[in-house]
Amino acid sequence: MYDVVLLSLASGAPAGSEACGIGGSCCGGADHQGAEQVTDRSCAEPGTRVPVLACGDTLTAAGARVEYVTARSDAEIDEVLARLDGPPREDGLTWPDTESKTRVIIAAASDAQIRAVVRRMVRRFAPPPSKRPADLATARTVPDLPALGVLPLDPARAGTPDDLVALLGLPREPAAVAAAVLGDRIRRFDLLRTDAGSVTLDGTLLAGKGEDGKPLPWRGRVQVDDAVLSDGEEGILACAVGNAGGYAQLDGIPLLSGADPGDGTVEVAVAVPVLTKARFRRSRLRIEVRRARGRAASVQPRDGEVQFEDDGVAGTLNRKRSWWTEAGAWAAYVS
Template structure:
């Protein structure tokens, strides 16, 4: 039987930026200060000495099935890293740290948001990605990381399946604690694409770049947006939004479809920019229509032309002030499915 670790990172309410990864607050607060207690932009998670109800319910089902269960609350990157060390494989001749494909330990992340799930996957990447100078021959040519250990996802807010469409809902993953336990013990891993970026983080769902005024109305901004060899904007067009999709969380902007068919298993990133275009009717009346330009590819680069442009990345608030690139790692991470 398996050893199962149930990992909690704390709630969004009590831990702005806590263990979310990426230098921003989980629910729109200010980014936490950097320091010894918050490496890589990850603050301390909430002190949750009593596991939440879904965690206890999942643990009870796992225990009843004969699994050895441990509940862990991580309060820093270092504590996440200590836990992930349990998934290390045997020593390799090249000295690289590699995940064990035959591990008898299984991980369940009790997730209050996609940002918390991303925090764990990001630490996996940090642990197992080899330096470019030590790239091994057994690493696929289109990847910079090996197959990461599968993760069970235990959503802590059932309402997000309909009100927010979190990643678990998009992927059709179970939300009931008993069903999550069954998937972890009896299910199979479903491998998914991962977006890495040159800021050192990862993206599971997607990113939405754009600015708005105090009333929530989109503001114009400019940036050069390239997808592989396709140029969606040369930096001269006024943009209202740029969606970068691995999955479909940022597929729409109000009533406008940005991303048509984002698929986290196709090895591609789908990108769209929304450009307001002014036209005139036969009577000379000025009208504004929204033109959506789309492309798919292995990588995308966004270069702002002026100032700082806000963006959301897996729910984390941040700003673009210089060029940022995302690229696809096909099948790099995995979730347990029934």
């Protein structure tokens, strides 16, 4: 039978934290660094106690050995992921154990927390370029990552357009998640790696906004493989870089038309305001949406900072950012 770790990330992480997939501490600041793992089921985070324990009870009833861990730092996430390590390789690399009897469930209050764990997994198993092994697929920089269970903890997001669990077709009820993790069905998904050292599971939306919340045009060069969607000379209302399709629109503007997390490509959409002049009529402003698919994409802001949201995490971008597709790199247990 399996050993199952129900991994929660402590609440209160700042927006720039590693728990959100960017950098810093995982769980609420430096005062939490080095805190002990929570392995006592009575110490689960108050807001997540019911679904986590319900899932754990179902696992225990099925004969699994269950451990409850609340991680408060990146190091504590890494300690859990270390249980998925394979035997030592001759080349010194750490590779996943395909025969492991340990399974990990992320009890996630947000998409950012799922990404935080996948990001640490990528960092753990991705070989440095100088030690690229011959058995790594040509179009990949990481091996097949171990499958994860995902237990969503925010019922309010169920069925919303940006609900990653729904977009990926994953089970969401505690009993269903437990059954999937104890089964043998997994589904592999693409992930996007970035030159900033992060990963993206759903997508990124770059859109400047004023104090009134309305979109403000910004300029930048947007490219997908060899296709240039914007050369940096015109205003852009929004740019979506999509893997799973959660950023399909912004304020009624249709962006991504069909991002697929299993097709090995990234879809990019750019919304550009265009002034249309007609004879004997007043000029009219329309929104032109340009789309392209490819293996890699880049955005280079031209004037200052651009606001963005990546897997639900807000930030600003003031330099070139590149994304590339790792086809089928991560996986989740499915019903």
